[in-house]
Amino acid sequence: MTIEITHHLTDALLMAYSAGSLPEAFSLTVATHISMCDECRARLGAFDALGGALLEKDEAAMADDSLAVTMARIRAGGVTARDRPAPPVRGVFPAPLRDYVGGDLGAVRWRPIGMGVKQAILPTAKEATARLLYIPAGAAVPDHGHRGTELTLVLQGAFLDAAARFGPGDIEVAGEDVEHMPVADIGADCICLAATDAPLRFRALMPRLAQPFLRI
């Protein structure tokens, strides 16, 4: 893709994704950003290379018949078709996200959460939550802080948060110290993929009471 991306993944997130230790909801968000961002794809390549270099360091003896058993497994598998991955389908959502939604933007089952904002929780393991957010142009997601980490990836439109503007492909990595209130850019409705590893803490009373039901 040829979009201009200015907010990227951190080293810590890329390394954890490469090592395979991120919760599923975070992996989904990282994979979706990398699908849109050649720079982070190249950086991930470097972290994978680090994994490869580490792999060279240590060995454990294989069983005596190991090679023969493996060759037998390969032969039992027969001649496999040398398929290559299907070329990507163009849409608003990159492939990893489409897999979780079951289609592109049109397939999302939105639920209103107030003030025109809509969300759709995606099916991931429970240790962290991934959801799509739909914020109408100019509207705000209620002011909230975090107990854990929140990743917010813009898929369409843009949002403004504190000092920065986040456009398509940009990812905001917010830690516990961040109190923020993302506001959709006035120009267009904003669609984001957000992942959290702890429930958000809303400042206003009503959203906090509603939190367990909304799961945000």
Add this chain to the structure above:
Amino acid sequence: MRVKGRWTKRRVMDTTVASTGAKTENEDWVACMALVRDAGDEVAFARLFGHFAPRVKAFLMRSGADAALAEEVAQDVMATLWRKSHLFDPTRASVATWIFTIARNRRIDALRRAKRPEPEDLPWGPEPEPDQTEALMMQQESEKLGLALATLPEKQRVLIEKAYFGDLSHSEIAEETGLPLGTIKSRIRLALDRLRHAMK
């Protein structure tokens, strides 16, 4: 670290491409992969197996698999290498790196029973023959990274290993080692800085 793939223009002038006639170990493994892919060459496969299967097994055992499971998964990883040999691209990774990614994914399936969504594939053409110079540079850079890793101070290297092999988050490493989270983060940052510097 400047290990990049074919999607970015690479620097051509600043490494020692083709300065010697001797093949490095990495290039040797790439040649074995080509034999497996093109001719189903069992001798080449046996060489790859002899070198990498014990390393994959050690990786899995350090990640918490017992010897029997690690043996089973290592065989599976090597069988995957045979079956997917046509997908290996020497301009994008060393053989060790490619095997690491297969082993990591198998570990997530087998040990964590979790999912790790993959990024969308890059657009691809009709099986282009990989560019020899690019492949050579990628293999040499990978070798350089291995050497740089070996020169890291012990305290930093151990934490990087734990992050990759132990399948641990930074806070889990903090719990295991008793080190403050801030110390772990700064040591890992220092290690990455040193590696980047060495790869310049």
